[in-house]
Amino acid sequence: MSKVIVITGASSGIGEATAKILAKDGGKIVLGARREDKLKKLAEEVKNLGGEAVYSVTDVTKVEEVEALAKLAIDTFGKIDVWLNNAGIMPSSPMIKKDIKSWDAIIDTNIKGVMYGIGAALPYMYKQKSGHIINISSVAGHIIHAGNAAYAASKWAVRAISDTLRQEVAQDNVNIRVTNVSPGAINTELVSSLPDSESKKRLQQFYDAYAIPVERIALTIKQAIDMDEDTAWNEIIIRPTKQV
Numbered sequence: 669m670s671k672v673i674v675i676t677g678a679s680s681g682i683g684e685a686t687a688k689i690l691a692k693d694g695g696k697i698v699l700g701a702r703r704e705d706k707l708k709k710l711a712e713e714v715k716n717l718g719g720e721a722v723y724s725v726t727d728v729t730k731v732e733e734v735e736a737l738a739k740l741a742i743d744t745f746g747k748i749d750v751w752l753n754n755a756g757i758m759p760s761s762p763m764i765k766k767d768i769k770s771w772d773a774i775i776d777t778n779i780k781g782v783m784y785g786i787g788a789a790l791p792y793m794y795k796q797k798s799g800h801i802i803n804i805s806s807v808a809g810h811i812i813h814a815g816n817a818a819y820a821a822s823k824w825a826v827r828a829i830s831d832t833l834r835q836e837v838a839q840d841n842v843n844i845r846v847t848n849v850s851p852g853a854i855n856t857e858l859v860s861s862l863p864d865s866e867s868k869k870r871l872q873q874f875y876d877a878y879a880i881p882v883e884r885i886a887l888t889i890k891q892a893i894d895m896d897e898d899t900a901w902n903e904i905i906i907r908p909t910k911q912v
């Protein structure tokens with residue numbers, strides 16, 4: 669496999685694990701996130717695992733940085749086979765706390781960031797007449813829980829965006845696959861970054877009891893990529909067996 673895969677939010681968690689699993693297959697990985705030190709280290713690890721890697725400091729809320737990430741992929745490897753819209757944040761709290769800064773950040777990162785990624789990758793994929801967009805939604809994009817309004821709304825939006833894109837590309841003269849992945853509780857930095865201490869405590873207990881290793885999601889993403897090109901795995905929910 670020598671596919672060119674662009675990953676946003678590659679500096680930790682699902683993005684990092686996916687880069688590593690694809691590297692073992694000789695993947696050409698283009699890494700984007702805000703923490704440069706982590707990207708630099710990961711690029712080295714990807715190379716040691718048998719892949720190729722370049723990186724660019726990318727804040728997905730900044731359209732020009734997302735466009736630059738796509739250009740880096742084209743300039744370095746000449747194509748984009750897969751674009752993984754993975755970057756996301758979850759600073760959740762009940763609405764009475766009126767954490768408007770977090771509401772804005774969630775919407776900018778989890779919704780607009782995904783659309784900027786699609787906008788950056790799609791013109792190249794139309795030129796190639798092929799490609800694969802993978803968006804990371806969440807079980808929270810299927811099930812409502814109190815205290816999670818902005819995040820859940822963002823992940824429902826990701827599913828809406830994914831299926832709209834699927835319908836659009838299916839009608840054009842291109843072979844572009846769209847996969848929406850909705851993970852349940854996965855052991856990453858996501859929960860530890862919650863600013864609201866009550867929400868963090870509640871979720872941390874849940875994650876400590878149920879969360880599954882991040883490598884399971886990375887493997888799922890790899891399996892969706894490895895699927896025959898005329899077949900798209902459109903919707904995947906993957907969660908701990910015991911998660912209700």
Ligand code: NDP
Nearest residue numbers: 677679680681682702703727728755756806854856857858
């Ligand atoms: P992590 O916190 O470990 O990873 C999130 C990644 O997103 C980091 O690499 C972070 O890097 C990056 N990121 C955050 N904001 C931005 C931004 N503005 N621009 C670019 N990159 C950004 O958590 P996960 O790996 O768990 O999260 C990955 C995705 O999985 C998210 O979309 C999340 O919502 C989703 N998800 C996670 C679940 C879980 O249980 N862990 C469950 C369901 C979905 P940096 O700070 O360097 O920019």
